[in-house]
Amino acid sequence: QQQVKQSPQSLIVQKGGIPIINCAYENTAFDYFPWYQQFPGKGPALLIAIRPDVSEKKEGRFTISFNKSAKQFSLHIMDSQPGDSATYFCAASYYGGSQGNLIFGKGTKLSVKP
Amino acid sequence: NAGVTQTPKFRILKIGQSMTLQCTQDMNHNYMYWYRQDPGMGLKLIYYSVGAGITDKGEVPNGYNVSRSTTEDFPLRLELAAPSQTSVYFCASSDREYGGYTFGSGTRLTVV
Numbered sequence: 001q002q003q004v005k006q007s008p009q010s011l012i013v014q015k016g017g018i019p020i021i022n023c024a025y026e027n028t029a030f031d032y033f034p035w036y037q038q039f040p041g042k043g044p045a046l047l048i049a050i051r052p053d054v055s056e057k058k059e060g061r062f063t064i065s066f067n068k069s070a071k072q073f074s075l076h077i078m079d080s081q082p083g084d085s086a087t088y089f090c091a092a093s094y095y096g097g098s099q100g101n102l103i104f105g106k107g108t109k110l111s112v113k114p
Numbered sequence: 115n116a117g118v119t120q121t122p123k124f125r126i127l128k129i130g131q132s133m134t135l136q137c138t139q140d141m142n143h144n145y146m147y148w149y150r151q152d153p154g155m156g157l158k159l160i161y162y163s164v165g166a167g168i169t170d171k172g173e174v175p176n177g178y179n180v181s182r183s184t185t186e187d188f189p190l191r192l193e194l195a196a197p198s199q200t201s202v203y204f205c206a207s208s209d210r211e212y213g214g215y216t217f218g219s220g221t222r223l224t225v226v
Contacts (some may be wrong), residue, residue, distance in 0.1 A: 043204050055163030089156060101172065102215060106156040
């Protein structure tokens with residue numbers, strides 16, 4: 001119930017394409033869903049986050065879509081660029097559970113070809 | 115504006131040796147975390163702290179120890195290093211109970 005399942009494991013798209021990364025969870029108590037971006041040799045950095053009271057959130061070229069009934073959420077990257085090549089992690093947490101510690105997916109390695 | 119600083123960046127240990135991974139943050143965050151990252155496995159929580167003097171185990175605490183004597187520092191101690199502890203270790207901090215973690219740049223540890 002504590003797992004966050006992320007797919008695909010890796011993804012290759014052409015510049016300008018729209019990569020989509022999906023995550024699914026079981027625990028309905030989760031109420032915070034962030035995405036982190038990690039470049040090689042660096043720590044993960046918060047990219048965008050959503051709470052279950054909204055179905056979509058956009059920040060620049062990055063969009064989170066959230067489906068509460070299906071217990072799924074996804075990251076879309078519009079007009080992807082080679083500089084977006086990185087590993088992306090979804091995560092989830094809930095208030096009151098282990099002090100709300102984030103549970104991470106296993107990551108998706110994205111390559112954007114020029 | 116350093117954020118979360120981890121030292122060392124790289125270290126090679128022999129089996130059975132001990133070492134301390136250092137983590138310090140200058141954002142006055144109460145919450146601090148240690149994660150390990152293995153290829154294809156995501157980030158696993160080792161230990162966390164909700165404030166000075168308070169620590170608790172995460173998902174994979176065996177073989178590790180922590181202390182939190184100040185708000186700024188959260189060192190991770192490895193006793194009797196084993197090859198299974200070869201990994202990249204990340205320290206993170208947060209100013210609220212969930213979300214918005216700031217990560218350090220990591221320590222790559224190899225146990226041989």
